Each structure stands twice: as structure tokens, then as C-alpha cells.
Amino acid sequence: MAFANTIDDALERDLSAILGPEGLLSDEASIELHSSDLLGRAGRCRLVIRPENQAQLVEAVRRIAPTGMPLMPRGGGLTYVGGYVGSGADWVAVDLRRMNRILSIDEKDMVVTVEPGVTWLQLYEALQEKGLRLPFFGTFSGRGATVGGGLSNGALFLGTARYGTSADIVLGLEVVTADGAVVHTGQKAVANAPKPxxxxxxxxxxxxxxxxxxxxxxxxxxxxRMIRKPAHTDFLSFGFPDRDAAIAAICEIGRAELAEDAYVMDPDKTRQALAAPSDLIRDVKTLGKVVAQEQGLLRGLKAGAKLALAGRDFIEEGCFSLHLVLAGRSRASVDEDMGAARQIAAKLGGRELPNSIPKAGRAEMFSPLDAVLGATGDRWVALNGKVPHSQAKALVDDLEQLLADNADALRESGVVVSRLITIMGNHAFSYEPVFNWHDEWLPMHEATLSAKALRDLPRPPANEAARALVMRLRQEIVAVFARHGAASNQIGRTYPYASILRPESRALLEGVKRTLDPDMRMNPGALELG
Structure with missing residues (x-):
């Protein structure tokens, strides 16, 4: 849908009065930043609104509504699916990072209520002080990734193997629609309900x-919803000679509900994890955190020593490594789960490895945001497909055949493909190919990197040939996912959604969209709506 150029001085004055001096941006750098994500540039927004609270958000949305301009909600910005950038030139970016307050932590009812700009790290630290936690409690990018963005884009990882994704922990929302109305969901939709x-x-x-x-x-x-933080946590790693055995092992461990985190790294992904410039496994800070997270001084010192001695050379070439984080209310329950995991791995040919990778990962759960680039300044983008455990091998085989057919082109272009395999609860399997290649950085890279990374990392020149190859293969992989009926997180404008629904389901979705947003102004194009 096309919209007229309706920004004028009166609108900017009104929005400035509503949002304050820091709440409205129109300078060139801000426009460039908010018109791109970690995948690429798209259209060009005209204004950026940055409300500080719900009242400002509602008033600003109501003021913009008569202009007919689209609104593009945005969390931390750390996505690579075009989810918050429009293709046209007349839209308003809605940056919610200033709405970053934890509004209440209700220890009696085990409910925490937050604004959308709260980061997963911020929330984790606030709950940890009280011995509490979310069941799913964040993504690796949780230093910058926000709760609002995560709920919009299906965030997953920390706690996902046992508790599912961000979608599974939400009790209720307050949502501002395109005309500035506020919709309450869950129990708070009931007029007399005092709490969500x-x-x-x-x-x-x-x-x-x-x-x-x-x-x-x-x-x-x-x-x-919250849980009490598990009293005991431990870690296991196993090496498997081939991908199929590793997949069989992680699926069975998922069905048995043994781990909070479970992931398989292929040889390329393992090398990347062990080659990070910060060298997590030998870093003194990480060793200190490993010691601190262990129960008891002696146990902690032993864990830190094992981590340091394992170093980075303990995984054989060609090894598919499986890493587990196990947690429970008692040491005995964790030991029992570890024993069951060892039996599963042994039956499938797994060899136990030093548990350095999952232990270091939990010691530094929320990665420094310099990870938006690879260790040598290379860009990366990921794709992901989720299927039932029983379809895991078929999906992986199809994707691996596609990548094998393009192996020569990938090698010639210097594009490296690694894979990350995870599980979601006891019912779903996730396969994530990740493309790394050297190419010019985007505004989101520049804005996210630390001063040290900006100074030290080499800046690659534009690499249009490698970029074109990556973008072509992304589309072909998305098509493979669609053939398998796979789900994906971070749908945005990358994955088909409305077009692959059954007719009755699509009609329902489009009916909801028309009710909430009759003029199709709320992020038009996302989910293939509008």
C-alpha cells in the first residue's frame, strides 16, 4: 500500500512536544540506522519516535494515525529478517528501547511485568538477586535484545530445551494498536481483574x-511467569563421529527432558566457538564466573581448573559436539539426569568430552554484542527451521544436499556455512545454517560494536558476489523449510507466512489484522500482511 508524504512541520512539532527532546529523531545517522538491520538496508524511514512510557507511545500513535503513515515497531534491532524495515520511504520507526523499566516483581504470584525495552540481561540480573528466574530467560544477544522484540520474533535459547521459547512464558500483554487504542490480553482483559x-x-x-x-x-x-532459580547446575559435552548420531542423541535427550540447554555444533561452528578473540575458555573473568557458579569452594576451584586445562584443543577434527546444561532442585536429581544423558550418548557412539563449552557459555550467558560480527570482522546471517523430532533427518538431509550442490560456489566466494542444532521442549527440533562471509558492514554493525572492536577489527570491502550467493541460498533454504512445513523464529519479511497457511487459517489471520489495523499501517508487509 502506498502512502502520501504527510510529514510536515506541525507533525514534527507535535511529536516533539509529546516525546520530549530525546524522543524524536530525524537526523541522517538515525534515519540510516533505523532503516536497516543486520541483513541489509531496505526502505527509508522519515522519522524515529522513541517514547519513554506508555502514555507517550499512545499519544504519539494517535497523533500519527490521521496521516496514514505506517508504523514499524522495533526492539533492540539485532535481527536479520527485515522485520522492522519497510520497503517504501514514508514510514515511522518506533524505537522502544527507552521504555525499559521493570514495573513489578510479584514474588507471591510469581509474575514479573516489564516494559518492552527491558533487555533479557537486565531482567535476569534483577530476578537473580531474589533467587528467581524466567523459565526461558533469554538469547545470547540478551545484552541488547529486548523482551518486546523477543516476544515479537520468537526468541529462544537459554532454558529452551526444557521450557520452550519466549512465547511459552507470557501471561498477558498490553498492546497499542494502529489507532492508539490499548488492548489488554490474558486475565487483565477482564475488567475487574486486579493482576495478570x-x-x-x-x-x-x-x-x-x-x-x-x-x-x-x-x-x-x-x-x-517466573520460577525459582534451580539450586544446582552441571554440564556435559559429547563428541560424535557424524551428524546423524548427534541428531539422534539430542532428540532423545529432548524427549527425556533432561537438559535446560542442549545444542549440537558442527565442526565449523565448534571451531568458531573456540576461536573467538576474547578466548572465553582461558579468560580470567570467565574462569572466575565458573568458580562462582559452582556450589562449594572446592568444587568451584576444581571446575575452574578443568576448564583451563581443557583449553581449546580437546575436540577432534570432524567432530559433531553435543553440549548440555542440566539443572534441578537437588544435586541428586541433576546427577540422575546426567547419568541418563550419558547412557543415551553412549548408545549412539558418543564420547564424553571436557564440558568447557557449555560451562563457559553459562558463565558468560549474554555474549558481548561484538558478536554481531565474526572474529575477523566477517558478517553473518542465520536461518532456522523447526520440525518434529521424527522429521529431523529428512529436513537436514534436504538442506545438506542443497549446500553440497553449492559447495564449489561457496568455497570460491569464501563463504563458510556452519550449523547449530537445538531442541525446543520435548517436541521440536531446530536446524540453523549460518553463513559467514567478508563484506562491508551495515549501520547496525557500526552502531552495535564496542569502541575496541571498531578500532581493532579489519573492515572488509564490499563483496557483492559473496553477498549475492548468500542471499540466493537463503531463499532456496527458506523454500526447503516451506516444503517441510517447518516453523521459524524471526519471521519478519524473510519467511513466507500468510501465503503458506490453509485458506481458513489465513482468513482468520487477515480478519484479525483488519479488525486491529483496517488501514494496514502497522508494519505492513511483515508476515505477508498488508
Whole structure:
């Protein structure tokens, strides 16, 4: 849908008065930044609004509504699916990072309510002080990734193997629609309900706004369920001679519900993890955190010593490595789960390895944001498909054949493909190919990197040939996912959604969209809507 150029001095004056001096951006650098993500540049926004609270957000949205201009909600910005950038030139970016307050931590009802700009790291640290945690509690990018962005884009990883994704911990939302109305979901939709403590009283209206890529509304509050932090945590790693054995092992461990985190790294991904410039496994700070997270001084010192002695040379060439984080209320329960995991791995030919990678990963759970680039300044983008465990081998075989057919082109272009394999609860398998290549950086890279990385990392020149190859293979992989009926997180504008639904399901989705956003102004194009 095309929109007229309707920004004028009066609109800017009004928005400036509503949002304050830091709440409205129109300078060239801000426009460039908010018109791109970690994949590429798209259209060009005209203004950036940065509300500080819900009242400002509602008033700004109501002021913009008569202009007909689209609104593009944005969390931390660390995505690579075009989810918050439009293809045209007349839209308003809605940057929610200033709405970053933890509004309440209810220890009696085990519910925490936050604004959308709260980061996963910020929330983890606030709950940790009270001995609490979210079941799923964040992504590796959680230093910058926000709760609102995660709920819009299906965030997963920390805790996902046992508890599922960000979608599974939400009890209720407050959402601002395209005309500035505020919709309450979950129990708080009931007029007399004092607290957001239950999600599914009646139809699940909360679920409408989860994983919606911001196409249905702007999240302004989220209430999430909490758990008490597990008292004991331990780690296991295994090496397998081939991919199929590693996949069989992680799927069985998932079905048995033994781990909070479970992931397989292929040889390339393992080398990348062990070649990071910060050298997590030998870093003194990380060793200190490993010691601190262990129960008891002696046990902690032993764990730190083992981590240091393992170094970076303990995984054989060609090894597919499986890494587990196991947690529970008692040492005995964790030991029992570890024993069961060892039996599964042994039956499938796995050899136990030093547990350095998962231990270091949990010691430094939220990676420095310099990880938006590779260790040599290379760019990367990932794709992901989720299928039932029973379809895992078929999906992987198809994708690996596609990559094998393009092996010569990848090698000639200097593009490296690694794979990360994970599980979600006891029912889903996730396969994630990751492309690394040297190419010019984007504004989001520049804005996210630390001063040290900006100084030390080499800046590659534009590499249009490698970029074109990556983009072509991305589309072909997306098509493979679609043939298998796979799900994906971070749908944005990368994965087909509306077009692959059954007709009745698509009609329902489009009906909801028309009710909430009749003029198709809320992130048009995301989910193939509008």
C-alpha cells in the first residue's frame, strides 16, 4: 500500500512536544540506522519516535494515525529478517528501547511485568538477586535484545530445551494498536481483574500478539511467569563421529527432558566457538564466573581448573559436539539426569568430552554484542527451521544436499556455512545454517560494536558476489523449510507466512489484522500482511 508524504512541520512539532527532546529523531545517522538491520538496508524511514512510557507511545500513535503513515515497531534491532524495515520511504520507526523499566516483581504470584525495552540481561540480573528466574530467560544477544522484540520474533535459547521459547512464558500483554487504542490480553482483559496471573481464561488473545513480527500492534507491557532459580547446575559435552548420531542423541535427550540447554555444533561452528578473540575458555573473568557458579569452594576451584586445562584443543577434527546444561532442585536429581544423558550418548557412539563449552557459555550467558560480527570482522546471517523430532533427518538431509550442490560456489566466494542444532521442549527440533562471509558492514554493525572492536577489527570491502550467493541460498533454504512445513523464529519479511497457511487459517489471520489495523499501517508487509 502506498502512502502520501504527510510529514510536515506541525507533525514534527507535535511529536516533539509529546516525546520530549530525546524522543524524536530525524537526523541522517538515525534515519540510516533505523532503516536497516543486520541483513541489509531496505526502505527509508522519515522519522524515529522513541517514547519513554506508555502514555507517550499512545499519544504519539494517535497523533500519527490521521496521516496514514505506517508504523514499524522495533526492539533492540539485532535481527536479520527485515522485520522492522519497510520497503517504501514514508514510514515511522518506533524505537522502544527507552521504555525499559521493570514495573513489578510479584514474588507471591510469581509474575514479573516489564516494559518492552527491558533487555533479557537486565531482567535476569534483577530476578537473580531474589533467587528467581524466567523459565526461558533469554538469547545470547540478551545484552541488547529486548523482551518486546523477543516476544515479537520468537526468541529462544537459554532454558529452551526444557521450557520452550519466549512465547511459552507470557501471561498477558498490553498492546497499542494502529489507532492508539490499548488492548489488554490474558486475565487483565477482564475488567475487574486486579493482576495478570493467567493467560487462558477464554480464547488465548495473548497468543495473537506473540511472534507477530509487530504486525498486529506495539507491545507496551508484558507479564511473564517466573520460577525459582534451580539450586544446582552441571554440564556435559559429547563428541560424535557424524551428524546423524548427534541428531539422534539430542532428540532423545529432548524427549527425556533432561537438559535446560542442549545444542549440537558442527565442526565449523565448534571451531568458531573456540576461536573467538576474547578466548572465553582461558579468560580470567570467565574462569572466575565458573568458580562462582559452582556450589562449594572446592568444587568451584576444581571446575575452574578443568576448564583451563581443557583449553581449546580437546575436540577432534570432524567432530559433531553435543553440549548440555542440566539443572534441578537437588544435586541428586541433576546427577540422575546426567547419568541418563550419558547412557543415551553412549548408545549412539558418543564420547564424553571436557564440558568447557557449555560451562563457559553459562558463565558468560549474554555474549558481548561484538558478536554481531565474526572474529575477523566477517558478517553473518542465520536461518532456522523447526520440525518434529521424527522429521529431523529428512529436513537436514534436504538442506545438506542443497549446500553440497553449492559447495564449489561457496568455497570460491569464501563463504563458510556452519550449523547449530537445538531442541525446543520435548517436541521440536531446530536446524540453523549460518553463513559467514567478508563484506562491508551495515549501520547496525557500526552502531552495535564496542569502541575496541571498531578500532581493532579489519573492515572488509564490499563483496557483492559473496553477498549475492548468500542471499540466493537463503531463499532456496527458506523454500526447503516451506516444503517441510517447518516453523521459524524471526519471521519478519524473510519467511513466507500468510501465503503458506490453509485458506481458513489465513482468513482468520487477515480478519484479525483488519479488525486491529483496517488501514494496514502497522508494519505492513511483515508476515505477508498488508
Amino acid at each position: 496471573f493467567l493467560r487462558s481464561f477464554g480464547p488465548d488473545t495473548t497468543g495473537l500478539f506473540i511472534h507477530d513480527a509487530g504486525a498486529l500492534g506495539i507491545k507496551c507491557k508484558a507479564s511473564l
